[in-house]
Amino acid sequence: MLGSFRLSMTWLHTWFGLVLGFVLMVVFFFGSLSVFDREIDRWATPSSRFEPQPMPSYDAMLAPLFAQLTPEADELAAAQARLGRPLEASLPVKNYGAYTTHRDPVLELYAEFAVDNPEDPDDHVHGHVTIDPRSGEVLPHELKLGSEFFYPMHLGLHLDWHFIGYYLVGFAALVMLVALVSGVVVHRKLWRELFTFRPGKNLQRSSLDLHNLTGVLALPFHFMFPLTGLIIFAGLHFPVTDTMYEPLARAYEQGEVRAKGLPVAPAGIPAELASVDAMVAVAKQRWRARGMPGQVGYLTVTHVGDANSYVSIFRAGSDRVTLVGQGVHFSGVSGELLHEEPPAPAAASVKDFLVGLHLQHFEHWLLRWLYVLGGLSGCVCIGTGLVFFVNKRKHQHARRGVSGARWVDALAVTAITGMLVATLAILVANRLLPAELEQRGEWEKRSFWLTWALSLSHACWRSAPVRRAELSPAWREQCWAIAGLGSAAVLLNWLTTGDHLLDTLAAGYWPVAGFDLVLLATAGIAAATARKLGKRARDPSARLASHAPAALDDAEPEAAHG
Amino acid sequence: MVEQLLLGSSLGLSLCGMAWLALAMDVHWRQLHPEQPLRPATARRLRWSGASALLVSLACCLTAEHPSMAALVWVMAATLAALLVTFTLAYRPRWLAFLAR
Numbered sequence: 001m002l003g004s005f006r007l008s009m010t011w012l013h014t015w016f017g018l019v020l021g022f023v024l025m026v027v028f029f030f031g032s033l034s035v036f037d038r039e040i041d042r043w044a045t046p047s048s049r050f051e052p053q054p055m056p057s058y059d060a061m062l063a064p065l066f067a068q069l070t071p072e073a074d075e076l077a078a079a080q081a082r083l084g085r086p087l088e089a090s091l092p093v094k095n096y097g098a099y100t101t102h103r104d105p106v107l108e109l110y111a112e113f114a115v116d117n118p119e120d121p122d123d124h125v126h127g128h129v130t131i132d133p134r135s136g137e138v139l140p141h142e143l144k145l146g147s148e149f150f151y152p153m154h155l156g157l158h159l160d161w162h163f164i165g166y167y168l169v170g171f172a173a174l175v176m177l178v179a180l181v182s183g184v185v186v187h188r189k190l191w192r193e194l195f196t197f198r199p200g201k202n203l204q205r206s207s208l209d210l211h212n213l214t215g216v217l218a219l220p221f222h223f224m225f226p227l228t229g230l231i232i233f234a235g236l237h238f239p240v241t242d243t244m245y246e247p248l249a250r251a252y253e254q255g256e257v258r259a260k261g262l263p264v265a266p267a268g269i270p271a272e273l274a275s276v277d278a279m280v281a282v283a284k285q286r287w288r289a290r291g292m293p294g295q296v297g298y299l300t301v302t303h304v305g306d307a308n309s310y311v312s313i314f315r316a317g318s319d320r321v322t323l324v325g326q327g328v329h330f331s332g333v334s335g336e337l338l339h340e341e342p343p344a345p346a347a348a349s350v351k352d353f354l355v356g357l358h359l360q361h362f363e364h365w366l367l368r369w370l371y372v373l374g375g376l377s378g379c380v381c382i383g384t385g386l387v388f389f390v391n392k393r394k395h396q397h398a399r400r401g402v403s404g405a406r407w408v409d410a411l412a413v414t415a416i417t418g419m420l421v422a423t424l425a426i427l428v429a430n431r432l433l434p435a436e437l438e439q440r441g442e443w444e445k446r447s448f449w450l451t452w453a454l455s456l457s458h459a460c461w462r463s464a465p466v467r468r469a470e471l472s473p474a475w476r477e478q479c480w481a482i483a484g485l486g487s488a489a490v491l492l493n494w495l496t497t498g499d500h501l502l503d504t505l506a507a508g509y510w511p512v513a514g515f516d517l518v519l520l521a522t523a524g525i526a527a528a529t530a531r532k533l534g535k536r537a538r539d540p541s542a543r544l545a546s547h548a549p550a551a552l553d554d555a556e557p558e559a560a561h562g
Numbered sequence: 563m564v565e566q567l568l569l570g571s572s573l574g575l576s577l578c579g580m581a582w583l584a585l586a587m588d589v590h591w592r593q594l595h596p597e598q599p600l601r602p603a604t605a606r607r608l609r610w611s612g613a614s615a616l617l618v619s620l621a622c623c624l625t626a627e628h629p630s631m632a633a634l635v636w637v638m639a640a641t642l643a644a645l646l647v648t649f650t651l652a653y654r655p656r657w658l659a660f661l662a663r
Binding site for chain 2 (some may be wrong): 037192194196197198199213214215218219220319320321322353357362364366367371372373374377
């Protein structure tokens, strides 16, 4: 096909990279934001701006809060539609759970309520609240911008219908792996140009330099993250445990639960829960005895209020990459220890390591920032790939009167600057919308999608110059929008909460100070880029910023890449 | 505190290591010494220094923390260092002159 191996790899890299590149751009960008999702939550929810808290006392604080939980209205409506009949006025509670990390000041509680569905004995609906663990006060439902909007965007693009977004992201991850392998094959001078970037050369050359540079230097990151992401969702992409291996999988699950000595089903006899605080103390002592002292990250009560109830306590991941909870399980009624999970066998530990590498529950700020660097270098790699695609073809398309390059350029503007504009717009909306607005979170989301749609229309409307092989002014204009919105977000944070940078920096409150600084840096870079693009638009013949020294300028002829 | 120092040294060593590896390449050596060709012996010395600096950087990471974490930090620090070296070579190559002797 296509003459030679290298040419067929070029075809694969170019076209699959182009089509899925837009999805990958979104996944890499929102993945980078998700590294600091909890910190973004702090910025967007000013009432939660305090230090992370350990899991509070179950007996004194959590037990009465759990008892007050009720099912969410939208889940009840969905269950009614599923069953085709009205539900009972009060549903029996099945399980409780509380989850926190070393970065969470607020604590998330949830309950599962049983729904009587003959077709699915496990059918249930959820109720949840967020509390302030210092006082036990229930906080109002607010959209957690980082963990409830940016993070799901990374996982499934908010296309929830039949998990289509998750499948799309999974396919894009696979294509990323393919693009890396084919990219290495296509790259003619991988070693010779390992440290090469020539900003003074034409756009086609310098964008290809950046594409190769970020692709090759961050190759370990670019390879491991799509791979481990696919491993995390292996069950979704290969649902063998729900299809061909279902009986085997169910038998294995039951056997596993029996081996642990944990009751599979409730006994049907009501019983009181023993002191959970005492169980937490035993669990912590067990972790210390295994040389991994730690805090509680996740606590569940299964078969609530039943003689067969049991309590599971998991350790918060913080000091290693591997995702392990060292679960300790107790009888809910007697409080005696039922089972302590042994270290995982070899295959499972490899999986735990790979999953932990991606989910990063560890406490390591340097590594977190390095992950952001990896993610953003992925964005640069994909973005420059799109720019290179357009610039390689625009002269030819202009001569032949074809408009392909024009539309790809408009989509690239939307995917690169437009995505940033939309992200900043939701932050600005978060600070501007009145607190008492009905369904405030929905309005925040709408502002995001609407802005993104506007940026698409703007990019298409302004794209005509690409037909003459010139630069679309949409790039420059959206850069100005980024600069404006980025500074506005910082300013609005100050005006609406009083927390300005001097304050947060002096107090060392990094979740807000750090995010404000990132916003300002983004605005600054965007403004500088816009000015540079403006200069180029006014004087297209001028070579910009010829910093590149002679030794690099008289380099090889243009690569035949892409 | 000791950990921070070790991680800081690891970053610094990664930077020097990547810079030496880059300068062992003719095209980047000539950016700093246009008149003076890169002798094979110098190239060899630079390559060895680069590789050793990266190894010592790994050792620093391993001393500072759990091996699994250390491996990730080292790989990502090397990525950061290589990117920084590339951008320095593109915009301010003279900053690396002290490493190219």
